[in-house]
Amino acid sequence: MLTIMQTLDKKAAYHISELDGLVGSRATAYRIMKRLQELGFAEAKGRGYFTIRTSIYQPYRIWPKLIPSLSALRRARYFGRAYNESDVTYVRKMLGGTETLDYRAYELTQLQTPYMLFFYVDNPDRVAEELKERGFSEGRKGRVAILPKEGEFKDEIQRVYLDCLAFGGRSILDAIAIELLHGNQLETKGEFPIELVDKVREELPSK
DSSP: OHHHHTTSOOOSOEEHHHHHHHHSSHHHHHHHHHHHHHHTSEEEEETTEEEEOGGGGSOGGGHHHHHHHHHHHHTOEEEESSSSHHHHHHHHHHOOSEEEHHHHHHHHHOOSOOOOEEEEESOHHHHHHHHHHTTOEESTTOSEEEEEOOSOOSSHHHHHHHHHHHHOTTHHHHHHHHHHHHGGGOSSOOOOOHHHHHHHHHHSOOO
16 A cells, blocks of 8 residues: 555645556545555545655655654644744743654754644643643644654654654654764664755754
8 A cells, every 4th residue: 555655756745536547446546545544644635635744655664663653643733822932932841741853853953943842742632721721722823732642752762763754844854864863873764865865964063
């Protein structure tokens, strides 16, 4: 199933008809898309259109390692109050969770200016209620995201790396930077185009 998706050209969005020709029927295409959404690799956009995370292009050997990250990201809940950096500052002081992606990646690499605060928490429902009691509203435009804890967290740098791979987009650059700077602490590593690796190497701050 995932191997089939890797044959699609990389672009922002796809239509289900593009999958029809690869799998033989519209019904099979929809079954595959439903399963990809359940795993967190794809997101429906309406009228037969969908997007897929760039993590789907990683080698098969690491797909099982990405499933906990993908599942947690699929269940992420977003919150905002002022919808600016003050929300991030406030929640970082308020929550006792485990940070990942943008802000934690920046602490590890100093590469990209962080934007979204992602927190793993033990009880998302309770934390959501606490945020709402403090004036936060739930919605996709918020800059604070809470994630349910899924999978292993004993190796924190490895988990942030896998989260970056799973999230895709600009986070791929963070994953590359983490590997360049902390590769000796990673048991599982992805694969990246050499031009992206060179780009990140050039942009990393000098030590």
